[in-house]
Amino acid sequence: MPVSNSSAFQLLDIKPLQANVSxxxxxxxxxxxxxxxxxxxxxxxxxxxxxxQLSRDLGVSRTPIREALSLxxxxxxxxSVPRGGIFIVRKNKREILxxxxxxSAMESMAARLACEKASDEELVNLRELAAFKKDPGEHVNEYxxxxxxxxRAIMAMSKCNLMVELTENLFIHMRAIRSVTMRQDDRAQRSxxxxxxxxxxxxxxxxxxxxxxxxxxxxxxxxxxxKYGNFLDQYENKTSSRKIAAR
Numbered sequence: 001m002p003v004s005n006s007s008a009f010q011l012l013d014i015k016p017l018q019a020n021v022s023x024x025x026x027x028x029x030x031x032x033x034x035x036x037x038x039x040x041x042x043x044x045x046x047x048x049x050x051x052x053q054l055s056r057d058l059g060v061s062r063t064p065i066r067e068a069l070s071l072x073x074x075x076x077x078x079x080s081v082p083r084g085g086i087f088i089v090r091k092n093k094r095e096i097l098x099x100x101x102x103x104s105a106m107e108s109m110a111a112r113l114a115c116e117k118a119s120d121e122e123l124v125n126l127r128e129l130a131a132f133k134k135d136p137g138e139h140v141n142e143y144x145x146x147x148x149x150x151x152r153a154i155m156a157m158s159k160c161n162l163m164v165e166l167t168e169n170l171f172i173h174m175r176a177i178r179s180v181t182m183r184q185d186d187r188a189q190r191s192x193x194x195x196x197x198x199x200x201x202x203x204x205x206x207x208x209x210x211x212x213x214x215x216x217x218x219x220x221x222x223x224x225x226x227k228y229g230n231f232l233d234q235y236e237n238k239t240s241s242r243k244i245a246a247r
Contacts (some may be wrong), residue, residue: 012049014035014057023064028071030058035077036168040088042232047088047193049078050080076169091173093232097222103170103242104218107151110158111210114202118157123203130195136188143192144182148175154202174221181224194220210225 014033031054040047050098068085072078080086091099097245118126129150136143148171182188183243194217201210225232 012054012057014054021107023060024067027054027058027060027064027068029111030067030216031098032077035088036172036175038088040090040172041177041232046090049086049088051086051126063093070142077172091232093225093229096177096225096229096232099173100218100222101227103167103174104215104222105168106163107154107218108211108215109165110155110160111198111202112162112207114154114157115205115207115210117159118202122153122157123190123199126150126157127199128201129153130192130199133194136182136192140182140188143188144178147178147182147191147195154198155206157202177225177229181221181228187224190220191217 009104014034016032030048038047039218049069050064051062054065054069059067060074069078069080073080073086077089079089114122129146132143132146151174152171155167158164170200182191194213198210198217201213
């Protein structure tokens with residue numbers, strides 16, 4: 001469950017930028033990557049980004065930072081509050097369930113494409129990724145990260161770059177949500193078994209079976225959100241209160 005954080009700002013784990021490439025693009029990619037690595041549902045306080053701190057951390061002026069933040073807001077990663085600042089977007093329960101439905105459909109299609117386009121080497125690597133060597137129930141955070149890499153690998157094996165790009169925003173929220181659901185019941189162990197079954201179907205190059213197993217596995221997450229995801233609406237309430245206060 002999320003914990004309270006007294007700080008209104010969240011420091012991101014980012015490194016100084018290199019020259020010779022658009023600073024706006026570099027800043028945008030660095031901030032997006034840092035957000036992706038975070039568990040954005042791990043605290044009740046909204047996660048506010050400090051433009052000045054980002055400028056110092058990345059070693060660039062505030063202009064490309066401001067442009068990058070504007071672009072990320074347009075892409076749906078961030079939102080701005082007049083006189084309130086820039087915040088990382090978090091979703092309520094209904095929105096998360098909608099995102100899971102979209103993700104399920106897209107990853108099912110990716111699995112179909114992977115049956116045709118994935119190399120044997122990629123499938124070997126996917127099996128190694130699925131075969132988590134530790135007890136997932138005792139290493140939940142580590143397994144949750146491994147699980148998301150597994151799903152990202154399936155998307156990549158589709159060889160459809162647009163599909164990969166469209167799911168990037170979804171993965172930010174899915175990664176964080178999985179860290180919560182993996183702690184409930186025996187979800188982590190069941191997830192590991194389901195991953196191996198998905199790999200079996202992909203190795204058999206069976207598009208119908210692969211798509212079905214991926215879809216059922218992903219929609220299983222929706223069932224857990226229905227049961228355990230009421231805490232997500234607390235973020236919406238806090239956001240609404242802050243919007244009113246900022247007027």
